[in-house]
Ligand SMILES: *[C@@H]1O[C@H](CO)[C@@H](O)[C@H](O)[C@H]1NC(C)=O
Ligand SMILES: *[C@@H]1O[C@H](CO)[C@@H](O)[C@H](O)[C@H]1NC(C)=O
Ligand SMILES: *[C@@H]1O[C@H](CO)[C@@H](O)[C@H](O)[C@H]1NC(C)=O
Ligand SMILES: *[C@@H]1O[C@H](CO)[C@@H](O)[C@H](O)[C@H]1NC(C)=O
């Protein structure tokens with residue numbers, strides 16, 4: 001069900017469009033120079049980008065960056081609904097100004113934004129056709145052949161706030177990608193039902209087959225991601241979704257190439273096309289953080305950790321014992337990193353199958369926060385030589401999977417942080433839209449939802465305008481395989 005977009009019929013039309021583009025770009029550049037003389041380069045890029053998008057969207061849409069691409073369309077289309085981008089109650093909020101940094105200190109002073117409840121999702125997803133079109137899962141109307149040939153897989157872990165999962169999922173959703181939802185075993189049954197509703201309505205969105213009861217800092221957090229990875233592998237090795245030729249996503253001829261794991265509090269900073277372009281440049285390399293030396297928190301793995309049920313709360317907690325924990329098997333060198341990363345398909349296959357990787361996983365059972373050691377150790381250990389791994393100094397390479405701000409080291413203009421991590425607000429938008437990372441962490445639906453609202457608008461406009469992707473930065477990354 002797709003057709004090719006018509007190219008302009010004559011060379012003349014193309015030329016006129018091109019000249020128009022150049023003129024508008026030039027004009028905007030001039031306008032911005034006058035409007036924000038003291039702006040930093042980051043702010044400038046931002047302001048320029050969003051203004052351009054506004055115009056690109058209304059007029060010269062889709063002519064930049066795609067001229068060489070074969071464009072396919074998802075269809076048939078439903079009309080645009082106010083429920084399909086951002087948050088309905090914030091439709092009148094001026095995101096262009098917010099992204100430019102002109103909405104200082106003043107998130108919208110209004111009644112709290114009305115949220116969709118678990119029950120709402122359970123009800124809405126009873127009519128899948130209506131839900132998909134009205135709630136934005138068909139808002140990206142075109143897809144390039146390049147994206148179809150490079151499917152992505154995502155793990156999303158959630159515990160509550162299905163409305164926030166929905167905002168994230170809809171921003172990254174393309175029917176030819178794959179999405180594994182892990183609803184915490186301790187989450188309320190309504191959260192599970194609401195997430196099931198979403199999975200039931202969307203092709204290639206599925207619930208993990210084995211749920212874990214996640215303990216903060218515990219092994220189950222790592223196991224949850226691994227369960228999703230197993231499902232992703234299994235689905236694509238016998239996946240009818242990409243061999244059956246009856247609909248668009250089935251035009252994709254290859255299994256997913258990269259996997260990205262996310263909590264539902266993250267939000268993308270790149271469009272699907274940008275992700276694909278960047279990950280193609282990665283050329284099979286993983287993007288995994290590496291920390292060695294004094295910041296490794298050695299006691300987390302140098303001593304055995306155990307689980308116990310708290311006598312009062314009944315919750316399972318991880319506790320450190322005084323028993324030394326032997327070093328990892330196979331003389332593997334431990335490296336610390338983040339729970340989140342960008343993993344090549346070959347790397348995921350390796351960690352699920354390689355005997356040494358599995359031995360390391362067993363060793364991780366008595367480590368505190370093993371998700372912050374397992375990926376990083378596999379990725380950096382030279383002896384293991386894992387696919388897409390990196391054998392240079394772990395700390396000296398950039399890490400672009402996700403941007404989290406740790407004040408006071410990093411900017412946190414919202415002024416709110418939880419467990420040391422900034423919860424982004426309206427005033428963080430200008431810095432976010434100029435970052436190189438693929439995702440940003442964290443957002444809360446009940447803290448300045450204008451931030452998520454505007455980023456969603458921005459991602460949507462960027463997807464539609466298909467601006468050329470700035471690839472130079474990514475090409476020169478030290479961890480990219482050459
Ligand atoms: C998770 O907790 C529930 C009760 O809250 C229990 O029934 C279930 O067996 C637990 N699952 C695992 C894998 O521990
Ligand atoms: C593709 O899937 C549809 C619906 O699942 C089915 O009706 C059709 O027969 C399948 N086509 C092929 C070629 O397998
Ligand atoms: C273990 O690795 C270290 C360096 O990482 C090396 O010096 C040592 O010889 C290795 N030991 C064994 C038994 O392989
Ligand atoms: C996105 O495009 C819409 C429609 O043209 C426009 O109203 C809105 O201001 C744009 N938002 C951003 C952040 O560019």
Ligand SMILES: *[C@@H]1O[C@H](CO)[C@@H](O)[C@H](O)[C@H]1NC(C)=O
Pocket residue numbers: 283481482
């Ligand atoms: C990608 O990696 C392969 C294998 O290491 C290498 O042969 C190839 O040249 C790389 N591609 C680019 C564009 O660097």
